[in-house]
Each structure stands twice: as structure tokens, then as C-alpha cells.
Ligand code: SF4
């Protein structure tokens with residue numbers, strides 16, 4: 001590898017040719033602060049927080065985009081540099097609604113943290129006229145408060161470049177610049193897919209999910225309601241980050257204990273209904289393969305992906321599995337099978353989900369998601385909202401004991417837990433579909449070709465005399481590429497898994513927000529995914545069709561996968577939407 005020698009703060013550093021100053025400094029264990037920079041997504045050198053002094057240069061340079069050259073001498077901490085950063089922050093904060101005490105991001109806001117580190121004091125602001133701002137709460141899943149926006153454009157870059165959607169951008173010019181949608185439309189009027197990836201990358205409190213923590217706490221306090229909760233697999237892999245645990249820590253036991261202490265009447269696991277999804281989806285897949293149905297069959301667990309398909313590939317909605325997502329299947333079973341077992345009326349059950357996802361807030365309000373005459377799921381909270389709820393009720397998360405889920409909707413297999421990462425649904429479905437087709441036990445349950453964090457993965461498996469071709473995509477930009485190859489005939493598959501968020505639910509828009517320097521240097525997705533693969537490995541039952549609680553559900557209530565009752569409760573329909 002060609003390398004270049006530079007001096008940073010007097011220390012000699014050897015860095016690969018093509019490195020930026022920011023990258024070279026990291027090799028010397030110097031972290032230059034950034035705000036707008038997101039590696040390979042938003043490399044625009046706009047916020048000027050990362051400025052450094054380069055000997056011979058006429059002005060300070062933005063280290064995130066400035067390439068090193070042989071012999072370059074750089075100062076990252078001179079008085080001139082620190083003064084410039086402080087002034088930039090003062091200017092940003094002068095045009096900012098400084099409400100840290102009540103702000104949802106207080107404590108993990110990158111702007112607040114920098115102000116603290118650089119010693120920007122209250123009396124240093126240039127208070128005068130502020131950019132006119134407004135609050136956009138037109139979308140079901142999120143709120144934009146431009147009075148806390150620093151115009152870093154991380155959100156617009158992720159929406160456009162990663163998700164390939166681009167429903168947000170900069171409106172107006174200069175002092176009047178704000179982030180919003182074209183023609184000042186509310187986000188809810190656009191073809192935003194509710195993925196929340198913009199919220200996940202926002203460094204400040206300008207973007208947040210629409211929270212329903214208070215509504216859930218009010219339901220819990222209502223003695224006439226039976227309030228149950230389900231938690232998606234990816235939540236246990238990330239919730240700990242909110243309480244200081246390292247990225248990649250499984251906090252399933254403490255999470256169950258916390259939910260019980262918050263006051264839920266039943267603490268259940270979405271893994272149960274992920275297994276149920278596999279039973280229905282594998283049946284649907286085999287039915288389409290054997291009876292000439294529409295192929296490729298495409299998974300339907302990810303509501304961000306579903307909304308994307310409806311807006312941007314409406315001619316492919318017939319390819320979507322008619323299976324409801326695990327969240328919705330859980331709700332439908334809770335208000336029928338569980339309600340009957342417990343002697344409860346469906347309308348007296350309040351069904352809450354904890355999800356890594358903001359699109360789930362959209363999904364619970366979709367048509368055809370109320371199998372028992374009441375919504376399958378009443379409230380969907382993100383992982384972040386659960387963390388806030390835990391703090392709000394005064395629980396000390398780190399000292400909680402490890403507890404298990406309640407039965408009968410709390411038992412899930414190893415196949416179910418890997419739903420939370422890209423390739424997991426495919427692997428879980430293959431474990432069941434292959435054994436059903438061949439009638440033989442699989443020698444190995446690990447389908448390694450569909451594992452890993454690549455955006456698009458493909459594999460072919462010989463099964464019972466057939467060559468089953470599968471593909472997996474995560475992130476909607478990758479989904480678009482894959483679907484275009486399918487539509488053009490360049491590729492043919494039998495079965496496709498698509499997740500709306502890059503890396504799958506572990507990197508969902510409702511997961512804990514990590515600051516830019518962590519996002520830029522740590523493989524957060526792989527660390528969180530490793531929690532789920534470990535959990536799969538440790539589970540004594542690793543195939544959905546061997547889940548005893550699911551077997552009992554079919555034997556005593558649903559009949560067979562794909563039965564009329566299963567169809568009524570567990571399947572849904574889609575709409576064709578336009579692009580706005
Ligand atoms: S966005 Fe950050 S700096 Fe602004 S009010 Fe919220 S916590 Fe404070």
C-alpha cells in the first residue's frame with residue numbers, strides 16, 4: 001500500500017495515500033471533532049467544525065475532506081483552530097432554540113456535547129433575528145423541529161444516497177435556508193417511507209419519532225385495560241447502549257424485567273410471532289413454487305420496505321408475501337387466541353410493541369391490520385422510547401435482574417431471533433422450507449451465504465431436485481438496484497428478502513443514536529447482529545416449525561398454515577401509491 005508521511009501536532013504519522021487529514025489524525029489517536037461528516041454518505045466539509053491548520057495554507061481547512069500530501073504539517077489543536085471551532089459553534093447556537101433542559105436529545109446531542117467540550121458559554125451567543133422555523137408533525141412517525149436544525153444535511157444525504165428516496169432537501173437560500181420537502185409540503189404528504197434513517201443520523205434534537213410513551217403509561221394506569229407488550233429481536237441487541245453498555249451487548253433479561261416493572265400485564269416476545277411468520281411465509285412460498293404463483297416471492301416484514309414498494313414499485317406488490325409482519329401477527333393472535341385463553345374481550349386488551357423501527361408506527365395504522373375488529377397493535381414505541389420510559393418511571397436498568405418472557409406468547413426459536421438482521425428472515429425461512437420440501441433434517445442450520453452486512457447477497461441452493469435461487473437486500477437504495485435487475489430480467493430468483501434499513505432492523509430508524517465519530521469508525525451493525533447470531537446459537541430450538549408454542553397454536557386454534565382462520569388473522573393486502 002502506498003503511504004504518505006505527515007506531521008500532526010508534531011507527531012510523525014504514516015497514512016495510506018488518499019487519506020484525509022481526519023483519517024490520518026485517527027492513526028495518531030487524535031479525534032478531530034465533526035458535525036456534518038458521515039463517511040461515504042455526507043462528505044461535504046460544510047459545518048467547519050473539523051477545521052485544522054495546515055502549514056503554508058492561506059486559511060484553515062476542513063479536515064474531513066482535505067487530502068494529506070507528503071511532508072504536510074498539520075495542527076489540530078492550535079489556539080487559532082480552537083477559536084475558529086468555538087466561533088462556529090457560537091454562530092450555530094445563536095440561531096438555535098436552546099432548550100437543552102427539555103430536549104429529547106439532551107445528554108446525547110452532538111451539538112450540546114461539542115459546546116461543553118469547547119467551553120462555549122451562555123454569554124457568548126450573538127442573539128438577534130433567527131431563521132424562521134416551524135414544526136412539521138404531518139407524518140405519522142416523526143416530527144421535524146427546524147429551530148434545532150444545524151443544516152448539517154446528514155438527514156438529506158441518508159434519505160437520498162442510502163435510501164434512494166430524496167423526499168427532503170434544503171429549501172430557500174442563505175439565512176432563510178431550512179430543511180424540508182419540495183414546495184414546503186409536509187413530510188406526511190410526500191412519499192417518505194417512514195424508515196427513520198434521517199432521525200438515526202441527526203446529531204441534534206431537530207428530528208425525533210412521534211412519541212406515545214405517555215399514552216402507554218396512561219393505559220397501564222387504567223385498571224380496566226389489560227396491557228401487553230411484545231419486543232422485537234433487534235431491540236435486545238441495542239437497548240443497552242442507552243444505559244452505557246458496549247455496542248453488541250444482549251440485554252434481553254433486563255429488558256423483560258424492566259417491562260414487568262413498568263407495569264405491563266404480559267411481557268412477550270415478537271420472536272414468537274416471527275416463528276409464526278415463517279410458518280405462514282414458508283407455506284406461501286412452497287405453494288407459489290409448486291402451483292405456479294407469482295415469483296419471486298418477496299418478504300413483507302419490513303414496513304418501510306412495504307411502503308417503498310407501494311410508492312416506487314407498485315407493479316411488484318403482487319410479489320409481496322401476503323403475510324402480516326411479526327408485529328401485526330402478534331397483535332392479531334393476542335386479541336384472538338390469547339384473549340380467549342385469558343377470558344378477555346379484544347377491546348379490553350391494549351397491545352403495545354417495542355420496535356427498532358419508526359415505520360412500525362405507520363404500519364399499525366394501515367388498513368387491513370385489524371383482524372378482530374380492533375387494531376392488531378395499539379401503540380408501537382421505538383427502542384429509544386423504551387429507554388426514555390425506563391428512565392421516566394425511575395428504573396435503574398443496570399441493576400435489574402435478568403428475567404424471562406411470559407407464556408404462551410413469549411417463546412421464540414433461534415430462527416426467529418435472527419429476523420433482526422439482514423438475511424435472517426431468509427435463513428429462518430430456508431430452515432423450514434428446505435426441511436418441509438425434502439422431509440429430511442438439515443445437516444447444518446447455518447446459511448452463511450445470506451449472512452453479513454453486504455447490501456445485496458445472492459445464493460442458490462439445490463433442494464429436492466430444484467435449484468432455489470434467493471437474494472437478500474437491505475437499505476432501500478440496494479432494494480432498488482436488486483428490483484431493477486429482476487425487472488430487466490438480468491436476474492431471476494424464487495425468493496427475496498428485503499429490509500428497509502441498511503443492515504436490517506438492528507440498524508433501524510428507532511434504534512439508539514450513536515454519534516458521528518462512532519458511526520464513522522465502528523461497525524455498529526455487525527456488533528449488534530453478532531448478539532442475534534449468538535442468541536440463535538445458544539437456543540436449544542433453532543427452527544420455527546419446532547417451536548412448541550407455535551405447534552400448539554396450530555393444533556388447538558389455527559389448524560394448518562394457510563388455513564382460512566390463519567388467512568383471516570395473519571395475512572394482509574397492499575395498496576398502489578404514487579410518488580410525491
Ligand atoms: S438539539 Fe442539542 S443543543 Fe439543541 S436544545 Fe436539544 S440538546 Fe440542546
Ligand code: SF4
Nearest residue numbers: 159192193195196198
Ligand atoms: S423517514 Fe426515511 S424516507 Fe422519510 S425522510 Fe427520513 S430517511 Fe427519508
Ligand code: SF4
Nearest residue numbers: 149150152153155202
Ligand atoms: S434535521 Fe438534523 S440531520 Fe438534518 S440537517 Fe438538521 S440537524 Fe442535520
